[in-house]
Amino acid sequence: MEEIKEIEIATLLDAREKRQELKQSLIQEGYHLISLQLNIPGLPKTNKLITTLFRQVTEEFERFFASHLPVKLWTKRIEGVDASGDYRLYLFDLNLIDSTDLKELTEQFEGEFTLGRLVDLDVFDASGHFISSGKAKKCFLCEKPANVCRQIATHPIEEVRQAMLNAMEQYMEDQKLSKLSDIVSSLVTEALLQEVSLSPKPGLVCRLSNGAHTDMDYASFVASISAISPYINKVAQYAIRFKGKDVSVALPAIRQIGLQMEMAMNKATKGVNTHKGAIFLMSICTFAIIRVVIKQGYFKANKLSSVIQQLCRGMIQRELCGAGQKQDLSHGQVCFNKYGLQGTGARGEAEQGLPSVMHHALPYLQRHADQLLSHSSDKELNDLLIPVLLKIMSVNNDTNILFRHDKLVLEQVKKKASAAIRVLNEGDEGPYKELVDWCNNNRISPGGSADLLAVTILIYNCQKVFAEEWYD
Amino acid sequence: MNLKVKAQAGSFESSDVLIMIEPVESGSGRIIELKSIVMQQFGDDLLAQIHADLDNFDVRDVRVIVNDKGALPPTVSARLETALKRSAQVQSGTLS
Numbered sequence: 001m002e003e004i005k006e007i008e009i010a011t012l013l014d015a016r017e018k019r020q021e022l023k024q025s026l027i028q029e030g031y032h033l034i035s036l037q038l039n040i041p042g043l044p045k046t047n048k049l050i051t052t053l054f055r056q057v058t059e060e061f062e063r064f065f066a067s068h069l070p071v072k073l074w075t076k077r078i079e080g081v082d083a084s085g086d087y088r089l090y091l092f093d094l095n096l097i098d099s100t101d102l103k104e105l106t107e108q109f110e111g112e113f114t115l116g117r118l119v120d121l122d123v124f125d126a127s128g129h130f131i132s133s134g135k136a137k138k139c140f141l142c143e144k145p146a147n148v149c150r151q152i153a154t155h156p157i158e159e160v161r162q163a164m165l166n167a168m169e170q171y172m173e174d175q176k177l178s179k180l181s182d183i184v185s186s187l188v189t190e191a192l193l194q195e196v197s198l199s200p201k202p203g204l205v206c207r208l209s210n211g212a213h214t215d216m217d218y219a220s221f222v223a224s225i226s227a228i229s230p231y232i233n234k235v236a237q238y239a240i241r242f243k244g245k246d247v248s249v250a251l252p253a254i255r256q257i258g259l260q261m262e263m264a265m266n267k268a269t270k271g272v273n274t275h276k277g278a279i280f281l282m283s284i285c286t287f288a289i290i291r292v293v294i295k296q297g298y299f300k301a302n303k304l305s306s307v308i309q310q311l312c313r314g315m316i317q318r319e320l321c322g323a324g325q326k327q328d329l330s331h332g333q334v335c336f337n338k339y340g341l342q343g344t345g346a347r348g349e350a351e352q353g354l355p356s357v358m359h360h361a362l363p364y365l366q367r368h369a370d371q372l373l374s375h376s377s378d379k380e381l382n383d384l385l386i387p388v389l390l391k392i393m394s395v396n397n398d399t400n401i402l403f404r405h406d407k408l409v410l411e412q413v414k415k416k417a418s419a420a421i422r423v424l425n426e427g428d429e430g431p432y433k434e435l436v437d438w439c440n441n442n443r444i445s446p447g448g449s450a451d452l453l454a455v456t457i458l459i460y461n462c463q464k465v466f467a468e469e470w471y472d
Numbered sequence: 473m474n475l476k477v478k479a480q481a482g483s484f485e486s487s488d489v490l491i492m493i494e495p496v497e498s499g500s501g502r503i504i505e506l507k508s509i510v511m512q513q514f515g516d517d518l519l520a521q522i523h524a525d526l527d528n529f530d531v532r533d534v535r536v537i538v539n540d541k542g543a544l545p546p547t548v549s550a551r552l553e554t555a556l557k558r559s560a561q562v563q564s565g566t567l568s
Contacts, residue, residue: 013550020483020490039486084485120486130484136509147510147542150487
């Protein structure tokens with residue numbers, strides 16, 4: 001055992017000498033040099049965790065440098081790993097930048113960066129002098145200078161190492177979660193934009209027409225989506241902070257943000273309801289997607305469905321059966337009073353875990369699409385998503401239609417959508433165009449189906465983006 | 473130990489030390505130039521250690537330049553030993 005350790009240490013000492021020789025030979029080519037490495041006490045100096053963190057640190061450092069010195073970037077970058085750990089060397093043309101400026105920047109980075117105390121940035125000028133700040137780094141565990149603590153062995157080396165490894169894991173977890181919420185938020189915005197941009201659509205607002213509507217157009221949708229977007233990130237942040245197993249307690253908090261979204265939408269559209277249903281569905285989806293990815297490590301549609309079911313359990317009983325006949329009922333509540341279980345709308349979809357999406361729209365989209373929808377062209381998106389919309393329309397008891405029309409019209413819409421999709425697959429766009437005109441002329445707008453289409457797009461993209469090991 | 477040529481061992485990496493050995497005329501004694509980031513706290517200990525190590529190798533006349541970046545005592549000994557052996561031309565690497 002002791003012997004193994006001795007060889008390891010000799011290998012380490014050897015590696016440091018070689019690295020020193022490499023640095024010297026590079027400096028002699030006429031460069032200032034910055035070396036970036038991590039301060040890892042104990043052995044081994046590198047492993048999977050350390051290398052992953054090191055990669056993130058180099059990215060941070062390079063972004064920091066690029067933003068401070070946009071035109072004086074390094075002329076050469078060398079990376080490697082040896083027994084002494086992972087390292088990157090940056091070489092700067094001595095005619096373009098002063099070595100003391102480099103030192104100032106590296107110190108600023110060490111001070112600003114969350115894990116700055118783990119980072120070891122050395123600067124050598126072109127004549128081989130080590131540029132020192134004269135400041136000693138503090139010990140990771142106490143306030144004394146690190147090199148003093150090490151010499152008198154204040155803390156067992158294993159203790160310092162463990163504390164550092166824990167800090168690294170924490171940092172990477174935080175980074176991962178912040179990336180998760182950023183990605184989900186942008187996918188939600190993208191799904192809403194892709195839905196409204198799809199043209200032409202039956203009765204719905206699109207780029208070419210206002211469909212069945214007179215009080216809203218494409219511009220109001222753009223305004224509304226832009227107003228909603230920042231709040232989706234708030235839902236995402238809440239989902240990340242959420243602790244506990246029973247997600248049903250999360251609903252009021254999500255609703256609070258949802259109500260803020262409604263206000264933002266009303267302000268943006270001067271009071272026109274462009275996205276009320278979408279706000280509800282997208283908010284609960286955002287929360288549920290993040291819970292699934294955190295818990296599973298990746299995204300799985302059937303898990304999403306069950307999280308949404310838990311989140312919305314009892315919603316129809318509480319909010320529809322309990323709403324009674326009071327004044328200012330929402331469209332959804334009015335529909336429920338009139339049509340019962342057929343008129344549960346977005347709430348019904350949610351409480352059942354999005355059956356129209358899970359059993360109809362998503363399987364259809366999966367069969368016909370193979371890539372992330374962000375990578376599709378406008379035409380590809382149209383060809384892919386119009387049939388998905390029809391699929392949803394053919395099964396969805398859309399309360400937007402029930403509210404403005406009746407059961408008879410809803411059944412007609414379902415039948416026409418079903419017929420249109422059959423022939424559309426064979427290349428006949430006729431019945432689809434007829435459906436578009438029929439809806440537009442009779443002012444029939446399947447807004448609920450449009451919302452579910454956006455949800456389908458979101459879920460499909462999440463499957464593509466948050467595959468296993470999405471973060472590695 | 474019979475020192476023959478100028479030699480060096482170690483590095484500028486943190487927790488390491490760079491040691492240079494220069495043979496000097498017999499009878500000149502030990503000339504030790506010591507620079508350390510922990511000079512204030514441990515300078516004397518470091519100097520004592522270098523003397524003890526030189527005693528061990530029976531080196532009386534030598535110039536030693538030590539540039540310490542916080543190396544622990546075993547590292548200092550290992551680097552000094554390698555530098556001496558390189559100077560005496562009995563070793564080239566760290567291990568052999």
